[in-house]
Amino acid sequence: xxxxxxxxxxxxxxxxxxxxxxxxxxxxxxxxxxxxxxxxxxxxxxxxxxxxxxxxxxxxxxxxxxxxxxxxxxxxxxxxxxxxxxxxxxxxxxxxxxxxxxxxxxxxxxxxxxxxxxxxxxxxxxxxxxxxxxxxxxxxxxxxxxxxxxxxxxxxxxxxxxxxxxxxxxxxxxxx
Amino acid sequence: xxxxxxxxxxxxxxxxxxxxxxxxxxxxxxxxxxxxxxxxxxxxxxxxxxxxxxxxxxxxxxxxxxxxxxxxxxxxxxxxxxxxxxxxxxxxxxxxxxxxxxxxxxxxxxxxxxxxxxxxxxxxxxxxxxxxxxxxxxxxxxxxxxxxxxxxxxxxxxxxxxxxxxxxxxxxxxxx
DNA sequence: CTTAAAGTCTTCAATGTTGAACATTTCAAT
DNA sequence: ATTGAAATGTTCAACATTGAAGACTTTAAG
Numbered sequence: 001x002x003x004x005x006x007x008x009x010x011x012x013x014x015x016x017x018x019x020x021x022x023x024x025x026x027x028x029x030x031x032x033x034x035x036x037x038x039x040x041x042x043x044x045x046x047x048x049x050x051x052x053x054x055x056x057x058x059x060x061x062x063x064x065x066x067x068x069x070x071x072x073x074x075x076x077x078x079x080x081x082x083x084x085x086x087x088x089x090x091x092x093x094x095x096x097x098x099x100x101x102x103x104x105x106x107x108x109x110x111x112x113x114x115x116x117x118x119x120x121x122x123x124x125x126x127x128x129x130x131x132x133x134x135x136x137x138x139x140x141x142x143x144x145x146x147x148x149x150x151x152x153x154x155x156x157x158x159x160x161x162x163x164x165x166x167x168x169x170x171x172x173x174x175x176x
Numbered sequence: 177x178x179x180x181x182x183x184x185x186x187x188x189x190x191x192x193x194x195x196x197x198x199x200x201x202x203x204x205x206x207x208x209x210x211x212x213x214x215x216x217x218x219x220x221x222x223x224x225x226x227x228x229x230x231x232x233x234x235x236x237x238x239x240x241x242x243x244x245x246x247x248x249x250x251x252x253x254x255x256x257x258x259x260x261x262x263x264x265x266x267x268x269x270x271x272x273x274x275x276x277x278x279x280x281x282x283x284x285x286x287x288x289x290x291x292x293x294x295x296x297x298x299x300x301x302x303x304x305x306x307x308x309x310x311x312x313x314x315x316x317x318x319x320x321x322x323x324x325x326x327x328x329x330x331x332x333x334x335x336x337x338x339x340x341x342x343x344x345x346x347x348x349x350x351x352x
Numbered sequence: 353c354t355t356a357a358a359g360t361c362t363t364c365a366a367t368g369t370t371g372a373a374c375a376t377t378t379c380a381a382t
Numbered sequence: 383a384t385t386g387a388a389a390t391g392t393t394c395a396a397c398a399t400t401g402a403a404g405a406c407t408t409t410a411a412g
């Protein structure tokens with residue numbers, strides 16, 4: 001059973017047989033899968049009147065535990081968007097009453113974003129639906145395959161430096 | 177060793193132990209990996225004065241084989257962006273002299289986009305560098321792990337419907 | 353033929369992101 | 383204390399994408 005990326009690899013093989021295009025078999029699929037999954041998730045959120053990024057931020061606050069509060073910088077890093085984008089998103093969440101924005105008294109450069117009661121409700125209401133939709137999108141994979149896929153992607157991500165804080169990979173011949 | 181998604185899953189487990197958040201372990205990683213990879217590729221293309229989407233379109237034309245010509249619709253589907261976005265992109269590639277745009281005489285609704293000599297040069301110049309960069313980004317994975325990862329993602333993508341054309345191959349065995 | 357429907361692309365307003373500049377605030381080294 | 387650098391957010395212009403509407407062409411049906 002071939003997918004679109006198989007077709008791409010066939011084409012490269014025909015046109016440039018000297019080239020080992022196999023890395024595209026991994027990277028191309030990661031990108032296409034990401035886009036497909038994102039589309040599926042977005043459609044599901046739309047049914048609940050929510051945007052993907054809204055769920056992302058509310059969920060990040062929710063899972064951070066009491067007091068359900070993070071800095072703008074932490075949200076920016078978690079969502080992998082620039083600080084300017086986070087400012088914009090928070091503006092809109094504040095306008096909808098889902099979070100509050102206050103300057104941190106301990107560090108007045110920093111801004112503390114806190115989930116409101118209303119924001120809590122929203123995330124609690126959609127969380128189960130969201131996970132069910134993710135489940136549905138992964139239906140083609142068995143439980144074991146999902147574990148394998150997650151493990152391989154973890155290895156890849158660690159190699160790409162997608163690790164929690166502590167940027168100290170000086171164990172080897174790293175030269176910055 | 178844990179990545180950022182491991183942290184996310186730990187948080188959900190602590191806050192919502194009733195919830196099976198494991199699907200996030202797959203989907204979250206696909207999305208983060210996609211973003212990281214895209215960033216890496218973009219930085220590399222920038223060194224060659226190229227944008228990721230430019231390479232994408234030129235590469236799609238190049239690998240399609242002689243006469244290196246596709247319709248706008250085909251490019252739109254391949255890049256997974258709307259037709260409006262493709263019109264815009266082609267405008268800019270035409271302005272740079274990398275492709276030509278002509279209405280197809282056989283079907284005058286359609287527009288034929290053809291790689292120019294200059295466009296050919298650009299893609300040939302960066303192709304090897306691009307694959308080398310992809311290789312580098314995948315360095316954390318062994319050859320065998322890459323094969324496994326590609327296979328699992330293929331299964332996922334087929335399940336998501338990311339297959340070449342033929343929308344209803346019900347009873348017939350596709351021959352192509 | 354004529355007409356309606358579908359296909360293909362372009363246009364454009366709305367929207368959201370980036371990247372850079374800027375304003376504060378904190379920290380570190382005198 | 384003072385000064386310079388780093389940290390943290392906000393602002394804003396440039397730019398790209400989407401989604402819907404429109405223009406034109408082809409196909410299908412009567």
